[in-house]
Amino acid sequence: MMTKLRPFVRTFLKEVSEMFELYIDTMGDRAYALEMVELLDPQREYFSGRVISRDDRTQKNKKDLDIFLGHESAVLILDDTEEVWQTNKENLIVMERYFFFASSCCQFRFNCKSLAELKRDESETDGALATVLKVLKKIHNMFFDQELKDNLVDRDVRQVFFFLTAET
Template identity: 45%
Template sequence: MLTKLRPFARGFLEKASAMFEMYVCALADEDYERAVVKLLDPDGVYFGDDGERVVSSEELKRRGMKSLVVIPGAEAAAAAVILDDTDTAWPSVHQDNLILVDRYLYFASAACRRFNHSRLESLVEQGRDEGEDDGSLAGVLDALRRVHKVFFDGNCSDVRDAIREVRRQVLHGCTVVFRRSDEGSAVWSLAERFGAVCQVDVSETATHVVAEHPGTQKAQWARDNNKFLVNQDWIKAASFRWCRQGERAFPVLI
Protein backbone atom coordinates (compact mmCIF):
# COMPACT_ATOMS: atom_id res chain seq x y z
CA MET A 1 0.00 0.00 0.00
CA LEU A 2 1.26 3.47 -0.91
CA THR A 3 0.58 6.41 1.39
CA LYS A 4 1.41 10.01 0.51
CA LEU A 5 1.29 12.90 2.94
CA ARG A 6 -0.89 15.76 1.85
CA PRO A 7 1.09 18.95 1.18
CA PHE A 8 1.29 21.11 4.32
CA ALA A 9 0.17 18.19 6.54
CA ARG A 10 2.91 18.57 9.14
CA GLY A 11 2.82 22.37 8.97
CA PHE A 12 -0.92 22.20 9.56
CA LEU A 13 -0.45 19.98 12.62
CA GLU A 14 2.22 22.27 14.03
CA LYS A 15 0.06 25.38 13.74
CA ALA A 16 -3.21 23.72 14.79
CA SER A 17 -1.57 22.22 17.89
CA ALA A 18 -0.89 25.74 19.16
CA MET A 19 -4.66 26.26 19.39
CA PHE A 20 -6.08 22.80 20.10
CA GLU A 21 -5.32 19.53 21.87
CA MET A 22 -5.61 17.05 19.02
CA TYR A 23 -6.91 13.49 18.83
CA VAL A 24 -7.16 10.93 16.04
CA CYS A 25 -10.51 9.22 15.70
CA ALA A 26 -10.82 6.77 12.80
CA LEU A 27 -12.72 3.65 11.82
CA ALA A 28 -9.77 2.21 9.89
CA ASP A 29 -7.86 -0.94 10.81
CA GLU A 30 -6.05 -0.15 14.07
CA ASP A 31 -2.59 -1.17 12.82
CA TYR A 32 -3.01 0.99 9.71
CA GLU A 33 -4.32 3.88 11.79
CA ARG A 34 -1.32 3.83 14.13
CA ALA A 35 1.11 3.46 11.22
CA VAL A 36 -0.32 6.59 9.59
CA VAL A 37 -0.18 8.48 12.88
CA LYS A 38 3.47 7.45 13.23
CA LEU A 39 4.11 8.79 9.74
CA LEU A 40 2.38 12.08 10.55
CA ASP A 41 3.79 12.47 14.05
CA PRO A 42 6.97 10.35 14.38
CA ASP A 43 8.06 12.04 17.62
CA GLY A 44 4.68 12.01 19.34
CA VAL A 45 4.54 15.80 19.49
CA TYR A 46 0.92 16.23 18.37
CA PHE A 47 -0.87 13.02 19.42
CA GLY A 48 1.21 12.03 22.44
CA ASP A 49 3.88 9.41 23.04
CA ASP A 50 2.85 5.95 21.85
CA GLY A 51 -0.26 7.46 20.27
CA GLU A 52 -1.96 8.13 23.59
CA ARG A 53 -4.45 10.45 21.86
CA VAL A 54 -5.31 7.93 19.14
CA VAL A 55 -8.76 6.53 19.86
CA SER A 56 -9.03 2.77 19.43
CA SER A 57 -10.88 1.90 16.26
CA GLU A 58 -12.17 -1.26 17.94
CA GLU A 59 -13.99 0.88 20.48
CA LEU A 60 -15.51 2.95 17.69
CA LYS A 61 -16.50 -0.11 15.68
CA ARG A 62 -18.53 -1.35 18.64
CA ARG A 63 -20.47 1.90 18.45
CA GLY A 64 -20.80 1.66 14.66
CA MET A 65 -19.61 5.22 14.03
CA LYS A 66 -17.31 7.90 15.34
CA SER A 67 -18.22 9.76 18.50
CA LEU A 68 -16.87 12.47 20.77
CA VAL A 69 -17.98 10.38 23.74
CA VAL A 70 -14.90 8.13 23.46
CA ILE A 71 -12.48 11.08 23.53
CA PRO A 72 -11.36 12.06 27.06
CA GLY A 73 -12.28 15.60 27.93
CA ALA A 74 -14.64 15.97 24.98
CA GLU A 75 -17.79 14.96 26.84
CA ALA A 76 -18.84 18.59 26.49
CA ALA A 77 -19.36 18.92 22.75
CA ALA A 78 -19.42 22.66 23.33
CA ALA A 79 -15.59 22.65 23.25
CA ALA A 80 -14.77 20.16 20.47
CA VAL A 81 -14.11 20.83 16.78
CA ILE A 82 -14.18 17.87 14.38
CA LEU A 83 -12.27 17.73 11.09
CA ASP A 84 -13.30 14.95 8.71
CA ASP A 85 -13.78 14.29 5.01
CA THR A 86 -17.25 12.84 5.51
CA ASP A 87 -20.23 13.74 7.67
CA THR A 88 -21.84 10.29 7.48
CA ALA A 89 -19.39 8.82 10.02
CA TRP A 90 -20.69 11.11 12.77
CA PRO A 91 -24.07 11.03 14.54
CA SER A 92 -26.48 13.91 14.12
CA VAL A 93 -25.69 15.21 17.61
CA HIS A 94 -22.14 16.04 16.49
CA GLN A 95 -22.87 17.53 13.05
CA ASP A 96 -22.62 21.10 14.34
CA ASN A 97 -19.07 20.39 15.55
CA LEU A 98 -17.95 19.29 12.10
CA ILE A 99 -15.73 21.10 9.62
CA LEU A 100 -15.57 19.11 6.39
CA VAL A 101 -12.25 18.77 4.55
CA ASP A 102 -12.25 17.68 0.91
CA ARG A 103 -10.59 14.34 0.27
CA TYR A 104 -6.99 14.26 -0.90
CA LEU A 105 -7.33 12.12 -4.03
CA TYR A 106 -3.75 11.93 -5.20
CA PHE A 107 -3.56 8.37 -6.56
CA ALA A 108 -5.82 7.07 -9.31
CA SER A 109 -8.57 5.14 -7.60
CA ALA A 110 -12.10 3.92 -8.13
CA ALA A 111 -12.89 5.88 -4.97
CA CYS A 112 -12.25 9.16 -6.78
CA ARG A 113 -15.85 10.23 -7.22
CA ARG A 114 -17.78 13.46 -7.21
CA PHE A 115 -20.96 14.24 -5.32
CA ASN A 116 -22.97 12.89 -8.25
CA HIS A 117 -20.86 9.69 -8.30
CA SER A 118 -19.24 10.43 -11.65
CA ARG A 119 -15.54 9.66 -12.00
CA LEU A 120 -13.21 12.35 -10.64
CA GLU A 121 -9.72 12.48 -12.10
CA SER A 122 -7.04 12.05 -9.43
CA LEU A 123 -4.28 14.60 -8.90
CA VAL A 124 -1.62 12.24 -10.25
CA GLU A 125 -3.70 11.77 -13.41
CA GLN A 126 -3.87 15.55 -13.72
CA GLY A 127 -0.10 15.79 -13.28
CA ARG A 128 -0.31 18.19 -10.36
CA ASP A 129 -0.56 18.38 -6.59
CA GLU A 130 -2.10 20.67 -4.00
CA GLY A 131 -0.16 23.76 -3.02
CA GLU A 132 1.29 24.27 0.44
CA ASP A 133 -0.13 27.78 0.74
CA ASP A 134 -3.40 27.56 -1.18
CA GLY A 135 -4.45 23.94 -0.70
CA SER A 136 -7.32 22.60 1.36
CA LEU A 137 -5.41 22.36 4.64
CA ALA A 138 -4.35 26.01 4.44
CA GLY A 139 -8.01 27.02 4.04
CA VAL A 140 -9.13 24.83 6.93
CA LEU A 141 -6.35 26.19 9.15
CA ASP A 142 -7.60 29.71 8.46
CA ALA A 143 -11.13 28.61 9.40
CA LEU A 144 -9.83 27.09 12.64
CA ARG A 145 -8.05 30.32 13.50
CA ARG A 146 -11.26 32.28 12.99
CA VAL A 147 -13.30 29.81 15.05
CA HIS A 148 -10.68 29.94 17.80
CA LYS A 149 -10.74 33.74 17.80
CA VAL A 150 -14.55 33.96 17.93
CA PHE A 151 -14.65 31.40 20.75
CA PHE A 152 -11.98 32.97 22.96
CA ASP A 153 -12.18 36.67 22.10
CA GLY A 154 -15.94 37.05 22.10
CA ASN A 155 -18.78 36.13 24.41
CA CYS A 156 -19.15 32.68 22.88
CA SER A 157 -19.37 29.75 25.30
CA ASP A 158 -20.14 27.06 22.72
CA VAL A 159 -17.74 26.30 19.88
CA ARG A 160 -20.66 25.19 17.73
CA ASP A 161 -21.94 28.76 17.77
CA ALA A 162 -18.46 29.96 16.77
CA ILE A 163 -18.37 27.49 13.87
CA ARG A 164 -21.81 28.64 12.69
CA GLU A 165 -20.76 32.30 12.85
CA VAL A 166 -17.57 31.72 10.86
CA ARG A 167 -19.41 29.51 8.36
CA ARG A 168 -22.04 32.15 7.67
CA GLN A 169 -19.35 34.69 6.80
CA VAL A 170 -18.02 32.63 3.87
CA LEU A 171 -20.75 33.53 1.34
CA HIS A 172 -22.19 36.50 3.20
CA GLY A 173 -23.30 39.14 0.71
CA CYS A 174 -23.90 36.61 -2.09
CA THR A 175 -27.41 36.24 -3.51
CA VAL A 176 -27.47 33.11 -5.63
CA VAL A 177 -30.05 32.27 -8.29
CA PHE A 178 -30.71 28.54 -8.86
CA ARG A 179 -32.87 26.54 -11.21
CA ARG A 180 -36.37 26.12 -9.83
CA SER A 181 -35.77 22.36 -9.62
CA ASP A 182 -32.82 23.00 -7.27
CA GLU A 183 -34.92 24.79 -4.66
CA GLY A 184 -34.36 23.09 -1.31
CA SER A 185 -31.71 20.75 -2.75
CA ALA A 186 -28.50 19.75 -0.95
CA VAL A 187 -26.42 22.39 -2.74
CA TRP A 188 -29.08 25.05 -2.05
CA SER A 189 -28.99 24.18 1.66
CA LEU A 190 -25.18 24.17 1.58
CA ALA A 191 -25.11 27.68 0.13
CA GLU A 192 -27.51 28.90 2.83
CA ARG A 193 -25.43 27.31 5.59
CA PHE A 194 -22.42 29.25 4.34
CA GLY A 195 -24.27 32.54 4.41
CA ALA A 196 -25.70 32.98 0.91
CA VAL A 197 -29.23 34.10 0.13
CA CYS A 198 -30.79 31.65 -2.34
CA GLN A 199 -33.64 32.31 -4.77
CA VAL A 200 -35.08 30.92 -7.99
CA ASP A 201 -36.01 34.21 -9.65
CA VAL A 202 -33.52 36.62 -11.18
CA SER A 203 -33.37 40.10 -9.69
CA GLU A 204 -31.10 43.10 -9.51
CA THR A 205 -29.99 42.03 -6.04
CA ALA A 206 -28.64 38.73 -7.40
CA THR A 207 -24.86 38.40 -7.46
CA HIS A 208 -24.51 34.87 -8.87
CA VAL A 209 -26.36 32.47 -11.14
CA VAL A 210 -25.73 28.74 -10.76
CA ALA A 211 -26.40 26.90 -14.00
CA GLU A 212 -25.74 23.52 -15.58
CA HIS A 213 -25.70 24.77 -19.18
CA PRO A 214 -24.63 28.12 -20.66
CA GLY A 215 -27.65 28.28 -22.96
CA THR A 216 -30.36 28.64 -20.34
CA GLN A 217 -32.35 31.85 -19.92
CA LYS A 218 -30.87 32.47 -16.49
CA ALA A 219 -27.33 31.93 -17.77
CA GLN A 220 -27.96 34.42 -20.56
CA TRP A 221 -29.45 36.87 -18.07
CA ALA A 222 -26.30 36.60 -15.93
CA ARG A 223 -24.11 37.47 -18.91
CA ASP A 224 -26.36 40.33 -20.01
CA ASN A 225 -26.47 41.82 -16.52
CA ASN A 226 -22.83 41.35 -15.55
CA LYS A 227 -23.56 38.77 -12.85
CA PHE A 228 -21.28 35.88 -11.92
CA LEU A 229 -22.18 32.68 -13.80
CA VAL A 230 -20.86 29.57 -12.03
CA ASN A 231 -21.46 25.85 -11.70
CA GLN A 232 -22.39 24.11 -8.45
CA ASP A 233 -18.78 23.26 -7.64
CA TRP A 234 -18.22 26.92 -6.76
CA ILE A 235 -20.43 26.46 -3.71
CA LYS A 236 -18.93 23.08 -2.83
CA ALA A 237 -15.40 24.45 -3.07
CA ALA A 238 -16.28 27.35 -0.78
CA SER A 239 -17.68 24.87 1.74
CA PHE A 240 -14.41 22.90 1.79
CA ARG A 241 -12.04 25.87 1.74
CA TRP A 242 -14.16 28.02 4.07
CA CYS A 243 -13.62 31.07 1.89
CA ARG A 244 -15.27 32.43 -1.24
CA GLN A 245 -13.58 31.04 -4.34
CA GLY A 246 -12.71 32.88 -7.54
CA GLU A 247 -15.66 32.54 -9.88
CA ARG A 248 -13.57 32.19 -13.04
CA ALA A 249 -12.35 28.78 -11.88
CA PHE A 250 -15.94 27.43 -12.03
CA PRO A 251 -17.27 28.23 -15.51
CA VAL A 252 -20.50 26.84 -16.94
CA LEU A 253 -19.41 24.74 -19.90
CA ILE A 254 -21.29 22.99 -22.70
Protein backbone atom coordinates (compact mmCIF):
# COMPACT_ATOMS: atom_id res chain seq x y z
CA MET A 1 0.00 0.00 0.00
CA MET A 2 1.24 3.45 -0.89
CA THR A 3 0.46 6.29 1.48
CA LYS A 4 0.97 10.01 1.05
CA LEU A 5 0.44 12.35 3.95
CA ARG A 6 -1.84 15.29 3.42
CA PRO A 7 -0.07 18.64 3.17
CA PHE A 8 -0.10 20.41 6.55
CA VAL A 9 -0.84 17.22 8.52
CA ARG A 10 2.04 17.56 10.98
CA THR A 11 1.23 21.22 11.67
CA PHE A 12 -2.42 20.23 12.00
CA LEU A 13 -1.59 17.49 14.53
CA LYS A 14 0.66 19.81 16.52
CA GLU A 15 -2.00 22.52 16.77
CA VAL A 16 -4.86 20.13 17.48
CA SER A 17 -2.88 18.23 20.12
CA GLU A 18 -2.51 21.46 22.07
CA MET A 19 -6.31 21.63 22.37
CA PHE A 20 -7.40 17.98 22.44
CA GLU A 21 -6.23 14.50 23.42
CA LEU A 22 -5.75 12.60 20.15
CA TYR A 23 -6.55 9.00 19.26
CA ILE A 24 -6.18 7.06 16.03
CA ASP A 25 -9.20 4.90 15.32
CA THR A 26 -9.12 2.82 12.16
CA MET A 27 -11.10 -0.01 10.60
CA GLY A 28 -7.71 -1.41 9.56
CA ASP A 29 -5.92 -4.09 11.54
CA ARG A 30 -3.45 -3.40 14.35
CA ALA A 31 -0.39 -3.62 12.06
CA TYR A 32 -1.89 -1.00 9.72
CA ALA A 33 -2.80 1.26 12.66
CA LEU A 34 0.75 1.13 14.03
CA GLU A 35 2.21 1.90 10.58
CA MET A 36 -0.04 4.96 10.36
CA VAL A 37 1.14 6.08 13.80
CA GLU A 38 4.74 5.69 12.63
CA LEU A 39 4.02 7.86 9.57
CA LEU A 40 1.93 10.49 11.33
CA ASP A 41 3.71 10.63 14.66
CA PRO A 42 7.27 9.28 14.37
CA GLN A 43 8.38 11.12 17.53
CA ARG A 44 5.37 9.80 19.53
CA GLU A 45 4.25 13.33 20.43
CA TYR A 46 0.54 13.19 19.65
CA PHE A 47 -1.05 9.76 20.18
CA SER A 48 0.97 8.24 23.05
CA GLY A 49 -0.30 4.73 22.37
CA ARG A 50 -3.94 5.82 22.01
CA VAL A 51 -4.55 3.63 18.96
CA ILE A 52 -7.69 1.65 18.23
CA SER A 53 -7.92 -0.81 15.35
CA ARG A 54 -10.56 -3.27 14.17
CA ASP A 55 -8.82 -5.83 16.39
CA ASP A 56 -9.87 -3.79 19.45
CA ARG A 57 -13.53 -3.33 18.45
CA THR A 58 -16.47 -4.58 20.40
CA GLN A 59 -18.51 -4.72 17.17
CA LYS A 60 -17.38 -5.63 13.67
CA ASN A 61 -17.60 -2.94 10.94
CA LYS A 62 -18.74 -0.30 13.40
CA LYS A 63 -16.91 2.35 15.39
CA ASP A 64 -18.24 3.38 18.75
CA LEU A 65 -17.11 5.50 21.67
CA ASP A 66 -17.66 2.59 24.06
CA ILE A 67 -13.92 1.81 24.09
CA PHE A 68 -12.75 5.41 24.61
CA LEU A 69 -11.89 6.82 27.98
CA GLY A 70 -13.99 9.83 28.79
CA HIS A 71 -17.55 10.99 28.37
CA GLU A 72 -19.27 11.27 25.00
CA SER A 73 -20.09 14.85 25.92
CA ALA A 74 -16.37 15.71 25.71
CA VAL A 75 -15.43 13.76 22.55
CA LEU A 76 -15.17 15.00 18.98
CA ILE A 77 -14.65 12.54 16.15
CA LEU A 78 -12.92 13.44 12.91
CA ASP A 79 -13.49 10.74 10.27
CA ASP A 80 -14.04 10.45 6.54
CA THR A 81 -16.65 7.70 6.86
CA GLU A 82 -19.94 8.67 8.47
CA GLU A 83 -21.60 5.26 8.16
CA VAL A 84 -19.35 3.56 10.73
CA TRP A 85 -20.37 5.97 13.52
CA GLN A 86 -24.07 5.08 13.73
CA THR A 87 -24.43 5.69 17.47
CA ASN A 88 -22.17 8.75 17.72
CA LYS A 89 -23.11 10.96 14.77
CA GLU A 90 -23.58 13.99 17.04
CA ASN A 91 -19.86 13.80 17.88
CA LEU A 92 -18.74 13.43 14.25
CA ILE A 93 -17.07 15.99 12.03
CA VAL A 94 -16.97 14.41 8.59
CA MET A 95 -13.59 14.94 6.96
CA GLU A 96 -13.22 15.19 3.22
CA ARG A 97 -11.42 12.12 1.85
CA TYR A 98 -7.93 12.62 0.48
CA PHE A 99 -7.72 11.14 -3.01
CA PHE A 100 -4.14 11.80 -4.03
CA PHE A 101 -3.60 8.51 -5.88
CA ALA A 102 -5.92 7.10 -8.54
CA SER A 103 -5.91 3.79 -6.64
CA SER A 104 -7.63 5.56 -3.72
CA CYS A 105 -10.50 6.60 -5.95
CA CYS A 106 -10.87 3.00 -7.13
CA GLN A 107 -10.52 1.50 -3.64
CA PHE A 108 -13.38 3.62 -2.30
CA ARG A 109 -15.40 3.23 -5.53
CA PHE A 110 -15.37 6.92 -6.36
CA ASN A 111 -15.55 7.90 -10.00
CA CYS A 112 -13.24 10.88 -9.85
CA LYS A 113 -9.82 12.06 -10.90
CA SER A 114 -7.17 11.88 -8.21
CA LEU A 115 -5.16 14.91 -7.20
CA ALA A 116 -2.07 13.26 -8.77
CA GLU A 117 -3.94 12.91 -12.07
CA LEU A 118 -4.96 16.56 -11.82
CA LYS A 119 -1.30 17.42 -11.07
CA ARG A 120 -2.15 19.36 -7.91
CA ASP A 121 -2.49 18.88 -4.18
CA GLU A 122 -4.45 20.34 -1.29
CA SER A 123 -3.53 23.81 -0.14
CA GLU A 124 -2.06 24.26 3.31
CA THR A 125 -3.99 27.48 3.78
CA ASP A 126 -7.46 26.52 2.56
CA GLY A 127 -7.36 22.73 2.18
CA ALA A 128 -9.44 20.27 4.18
CA LEU A 129 -7.14 20.21 7.22
CA ALA A 130 -6.97 24.01 7.41
CA THR A 131 -10.76 24.20 7.21
CA VAL A 132 -11.26 21.58 9.92
CA LEU A 133 -8.62 23.22 12.12
CA LYS A 134 -10.60 26.47 12.06
CA VAL A 135 -13.74 24.59 13.13
CA LEU A 136 -11.90 22.77 15.92
CA LYS A 137 -10.46 26.04 17.22
CA LYS A 138 -13.93 27.59 17.30
CA ILE A 139 -15.37 24.59 19.12
CA HIS A 140 -12.51 24.60 21.63
CA ASN A 141 -12.88 28.33 22.28
CA MET A 142 -16.64 28.10 22.72
CA PHE A 143 -16.40 25.02 24.94
CA PHE A 144 -13.83 26.65 27.22
CA ASP A 145 -15.31 30.15 27.08
CA GLN A 146 -13.85 32.18 29.96
CA GLU A 147 -17.25 33.38 31.17
CA LEU A 148 -18.47 29.80 31.56
CA LYS A 149 -15.25 28.36 32.99
CA ASP A 150 -16.77 27.46 36.37
CA ASN A 151 -19.37 25.14 34.85
CA LEU A 152 -17.28 22.66 32.79
CA VAL A 153 -19.00 19.59 34.26
CA ASP A 154 -22.29 20.32 32.51
CA ARG A 155 -20.79 21.25 29.14
CA ASP A 156 -21.40 19.14 26.06
CA VAL A 157 -19.15 19.50 23.03
CA ARG A 158 -21.96 18.12 20.85
CA GLN A 159 -24.12 21.13 21.69
CA VAL A 160 -21.28 23.49 20.80
CA PHE A 161 -20.75 21.66 17.51
CA PHE A 162 -24.49 21.67 16.77
CA PHE A 163 -24.64 25.40 17.50
CA LEU A 164 -21.74 26.07 15.11
CA THR A 165 -23.22 23.98 12.29
CA ALA A 166 -26.66 25.56 12.74
CA GLU A 167 -25.00 28.97 12.54
CA THR A 168 -23.49 28.30 9.07
